[in-house]
Amino acid sequence: MEDIYCKQILPGKLKVDIIFETERVMAFHHTRPYWEHHVVIIPKTHIESLSTIPDDYELNRDLFDAMRMVTSLFEEKYGGCRISSNVGNYQTSKHLHWYIHYGRRLVKESESPEH
Numbered sequence: 001m002e003d004i005y006c007k008q009i010l011p012g013k014l015k016v017d018i019i020f021e022t023e024r025v026m027a028f029h030h031t032r033p034y035w036e037h038h039v040v041i042i043p044k045t046h047i048e049s050l051s052t053i054p055d056d057y058e059l060n061r062d063l064f065d066a067m068r069m070v071t072s073l074f075e076e077k078y079g080g081c082r083i084s085s086n087v088g089n090y091q092t093s094k095h096l097h098w099y100i101h102y103g104r105r106l107v108k109e110s111e112s113p114e115h
């Protein structure tokens with residue numbers, strides 16, 4: 001199973017445009033967006049999905065700080081957004097990530113690995 005976050009993005013092999021970062025989490029513009037405005041939030045340590053997220057106060061606080069920061073930015077700029085995260089068979093990449101997006105869909109659902 002491809003884990004682009006641990007293999008390419010976190011080691012810096014694939015450059016991303018970061019909009020929010022702490023020791024534990026990172027938010028960046030999707031390199032091949034599915035929507036006109038598409039941001040990804042990930043933990044910097046490998047966590048498979050929301051169903052296996054550890055009971056770690058600092059990590060969870062930082063994840064919610066990232067979500068608040070990115071969603072408020074979208075709300076301010078575009079009036080709103082949608083946030084989603086896939087679990088289990090819905091995941092193409094088995095590394096916890098949230099998609100925050102607004103605007104027209106650029107990639108058909110049938111052509112994107114995750115919706």
Ligand SMILES: [Zn+2]
Nearest residue numbers: 003006046095
């Ligand atoms: Zn990973």
